[in-house]
Amino acid sequence: MRSAASVICSLGHVATTAELRLHGVSPGAVRGALADGAVTRAMRGVYVCAHADPDQRTATAARCRITCLSALRRAGVWAGLDRSLHLQLPPHAHGDRPSSDRNGRPIHYHWALPRFPDPRERSWLVSPMEAVYQAIRCLDEENAIACLESAVHERLLTVDEVRRVCARAPARLERGIRELEFTAGSGMETIVRRRLRHAGYTVVAQVQVAGVGDEDLLVEDCVALETDGEKWHGPDRFHADRDRDLKTEGLGRRALRLTHDQVMYDWETTFLSIKRVVDDAKREQARRFGRVILRADDPL
Ligand SMILES: [Zn+2]
Numbered sequence: 001m002r003s004a005a006s007v008i009c010s011l012g013h014v015a016t017t018a019e020l021r022l023h024g025v026s027p028g029a030v031r032g033a034l035a036d037g038a039v040t041r042a043m044r045g046v047y048v049c050a051h052a053d054p055d056q057r058t059a060t061a062a063r064c065r066i067t068c069l070s071a072l073r074r075a076g077v078w079a080g081l082d083r084s085l086h087l088q089l090p091p092h093a094h095g096d097r098p099s100s101d102r103n104g105r106p107i108h109y110h111w112a113l114p115r116f117p118d119p120r121e122r123s124w125l126v127s128p129m130e131a132v133y134q135a136i137r138c139l140d141e142e143n144a145i146a147c148l149e150s151a152v153h154e155r156l157l158t159v160d161e162v163r164r165v166c167a168r169a170p171a172r173l174e175r176g177i178r179e180l181e182f183t184a185g186s187g188m189e190t191i192v193r194r195r196l197r198h199a200g201y202t203v204v205a206q207v208q209v210a211g212v213g214d215e216d217l218l219v220e221d222c223v224a225l226e227t228d229g230e231k232w233h234g235p236d237r238f239h240a241d242r243d244r245d246l247k248t249e250g251l252g253r254r255a256l257r258l259t260h261d262q263v264m265y266d267w268e269t270t271f272l273s274i275k276r277v278v279d280d281a282k283r284e285q286a287r288r289f290g291r292v293i294l295r296a297d298d299p300l
């Protein structure tokens with residue numbers, strides 16, 4: 001028979017009495033695990049092992065489930081910039097609940113019955129579809145669309161599941177949902193692709209280039225944009241990234257690499273730089289193919 005602690009671990013480090021029973025753990029085995037310190041009682045009828053993280057402990061103590069942006073971030077899905085803890089509880093749950101966690105991080109409560117229950121949900125975590133359903137209500141349009149594409153890329157949802165969530169999306173997301181494209185390698189790539197297209201540029205995503213591999217975004221067929229997602233930072237990527245840039249330039253295309261902060265906190269400057277590089281590259285391309293028509297005020 002598996003120990004109480006190992007069953008709790010397999011359920012994500014938090015389990016209810018009912019879940020433990022279902023997995024064949026007797027009340028005596030739970031008492032034994034409590035006595036030897038392998039397991040602690042978070043509240044009546046809920047047990048945690050030593051691996052439970054602060055969010056799980058806060059959610060459990062508040063008799064809630066982790067949902068929305070907080071659930072997505074745990075799965076590596078794009079969740080925008082809001083770092084508060086999002087918890088879900090039934091609409092008529094009563095009792096006092098804290099407005100922030102132990103570290104002073106605000107808690108955002110969702111008073112709602114789950115609309116998409118499925119076997120992947122836990123006593124402490126909503127189902128993946130429920131998390132996305134809530135998140136696209138908490139996020140602005142561009143982050144909501146990035147979240148939907150990222151949920152597929154990170155394999156949290158299938159395209160079909162995204163379509164089911166979208167069928168119940170708020171009206172303000174209609175246009176963005178029509179523009180969904182499941183090519184993006186990261187939420188940031190979705191955001192850059194959409195911003196540039198809305199600014200009138202032709203942008204193709206995930207172009208296969210011989211000798212280079214996939215390019216994130218190709219702007220006006222002459223500038224390759226790579227968006228460094230948060231998880232790609234680090235010295236192990238440094239050489240590979242420089243190698244790629246060199247090969248791209250070797251093909252006669254300009255290569256630009258954008259960081260998270262350049263896109264999310266300094267877009268105005270970043271956009272002007274992209275615009276300048278694209279304009280120059282188009283001019284150069286036109287010159288090479290002899291199609292350039294110079295106006296009197298164009299610099300030579
Ligand atoms: Zn554990």
Ligand SMILES: [Zn+2]
Binds near residue numbers: 068086110138
């Ligand atoms: Zn939320």
